[in-house]
Amino acid sequence: SSGFRYGLVHDTVKEIDVLVADGRVITCSRAQNPELFFGFPNSYGSLGYATRLRVALIPVKPYVHLEHVTFSDADELFAAIAAECAKPSCAYLDGVYFQPGSLVLTRARFVYQLPEGVTASDYTWMQQYWKSLRRQRQDFVSIHDYLWRWDTDWFWCSKNVGAQLAPVRLLLGRKRLNSITYQKIMRASHRWPLRLLQYLRPRTESVIQDVDIPIANAAAFLADFEREIGIRPVWICPFVVPNDRFSLFRLDPGSSYINFGFWDMVRTRQPDGHYNRRVEELVAGHGGKKSLYSRSTYDEATFWSIHDRPAFDALKAECDPEGRFPGLYEKAVKSQ
Numbered sequence: 001s002s003g004f005r006y007g008l009v010h011d012t013v014k015e016i017d018v019l020v021a022d023g024r025v026i027t028c029s030r031a032q033n034p035e036l037f038f039g040f041p042n043s044y045g046s047l048g049y050a051t052r053l054r055v056a057l058i059p060v061k062p063y064v065h066l067e068h069v070t071f072s073d074a075d076e077l078f079a080a081i082a083a084e085c086a087k088p089s090c091a092y093l094d095g096v097y098f099q100p101g102s103l104v105l106t107r108a109r110f111v112y113q114l115p116e117g118v119t120a121s122d123y124t125w126m127q128q129y130w131k132s133l134r135r136q137r138q139d140f141v142s143i144h145d146y147l148w149r150w151d152t153d154w155f156w157c158s159k160n161v162g163a164q165l166a167p168v169r170l171l172l173g174r175k176r177l178n179s180i181t182y183q184k185i186m187r188a189s190h191r192w193p194l195r196l197l198q199y200l201r202p203r204t205e206s207v208i209q210d211v212d213i214p215i216a217n218a219a220a221f222l223a224d225f226e227r228e229i230g231i232r233p234v235w236i237c238p239f240v241v242p243n244d245r246f247s248l249f250r251l252d253p254g255s256s257y258i259n260f261g262f263w264d265m266v267r268t269r270q271p272d273g274h275y276n277r278r279v280e281e282l283v284a285g286h287g288g289k290k291s292l293y294s295r296s297t298y299d300e301a302t303f304w305s306i307h308d309r310p311a312f313d314a315l316k317a318e319c320d321p322e323g324r325f326p327g328l329y330e331k332a333v334k335s336q
Contacts, residue, residue: 001092001108002058003239004085004256010041011242017052021320025051035247039315042249044292046312046328047319061110063120064092064146066139068132071103074219078258080105081238082215085256092146095236096133097222103236104133114140121145123152125174128164130156130233154179156233157263161185204265205275207231208295211260212239212251213288218258221286225260228278235261247311248328249289257288273297292332303329 006012015029018040026048028037040047067090071077077095084093084107092108114120120140123129129149132139141149153164161182162168169177207229213221215238222234237259241251251257266275277297283290289306290296298306312328326336 001094001106001237003237003259004081004093005088005091005240006056006058007240007242008041010246012056013041013053014056015052015054016040016050018048018319019051020048021322021324026319034245035311036315036319038245039247039311041246042292043312043315043328044331046325046331047315048325060143061112062143063111063114064141064143065109065111066141066146067107067109068134068137068139069105069107070134071105072101074103074222077103077105077236078215078218081236081258082256085215085238085240093238096130097232097234097236098134099232100226102134105236106133108146110143111140123149125152125177126166126169128153128156128158151179152177154182155235155261155263158182160265202267203269205268205270205272206264206295207266207275207279208263209261209276209279209290210294211279211283211288211290212257213260213283213286214252215256215258217286217288218260221282221288222260224282224286225262225279228282229262229266229275231262231264231266235259237261247308247315250308251289292328296333298329298333300329300333303333 015027015032016037018026018028018036020026026033026036028034028040030037036047040050069080071080074097081093081095084090090107090109093106095103095105097103118140120142121127121132123132123141123145130153152158156164158164158177163172163177163182172181225231225234238256239259240256241253244250244253268274273295276295280290280297284306296303307328316323316327326334330336
């Protein structure tokens with residue numbers, strides 16, 4: 001949520017040590033081995049593995065003051081975000097689309113101490129952060145709890161394991177309410193005998209995606225997404241593009257972007273992959289890109305029309321000439 005000031009995570013990285021296929025460790029930065037430095041983000045293990053990072057940090061204060069602003073019109077929300085990207089007035093900025101006519105933008109600012117008579121909210125157990133956004137106009141949390149605010153309920157995906165029910169939260173306890181627990185449960189659901197449950201339930205397709213859309217097209221994308229996919233809520237996280245040299249994930253430095261995050265199951269009678277493929281088509285139609293950590297359905301020609309194959313091939317020849325690691329398409333689409 002500081003991306004509207006500083007860009008994506010790789011924009012804050014100053015230096016990387018990369019372990020490549022032949023055992024060498026290559027140190028790279030903007031000045032040293034710059035091709036690898038700018039090509040490594042979004043390579044997904046197809047070039048090597050980072051063993052050390054040097055990153056830029058920002059100073060923080062003990063508490064964060066949250067201001068939740070409601071919007072009924074998506075265009076107005078994205079106009080407010082564009083103004084913050086152009087001239088930031090807060091430390092953090094993100095939002096949530098709950099349903100048509102119900103959106104919330106959260107501005108967060110550092111404070112040294114809480115106002116007299118105010119205690120910091122606690123969303124690490126029985127209270128759910130995402131539900132608080134529409135209940136109150138302002139809030140205070142510790143900086144630690146702000147940074148981990150979405151982890152307790154895995155944003156809002158805890159509903160898929162029943163963890164939004166008070167008895168379940170009480171049983172799990174504070175230490176087990178986190179994304180690690182949910183990941184373990186979801187992985188276990190794909191193993192026998194739990195896997196047999198899929199034959200007893202309506203057929204669904206998992207749509208777990210983060211997509212980046214130019215802010216000028218954000219409202220139109222959201223409307224199309226609501227009409228064709230219909231997952232709610234949707235996370236809204238703006239970011240700027242300080243540098244266009246990252247060869248495997250090029251974005252326009254003249255535009256701010258909105259990262260839309262949506263993670264849920266969609267009931268379907270369509271062939272498997274229908275909704276994920278439609279997301280890819282919507283993203284392309286609105287001039288965006290999608291993250292490759294999630295399911296991708298691109299054919300190889302379409303994939304390389306989006307990503308810079310000459311840049312990747314040159315890096316692959318340098319870092320992994322014998323092809324010990326899968327290529328980017330094989331990693332991202334074929335899951336090799």
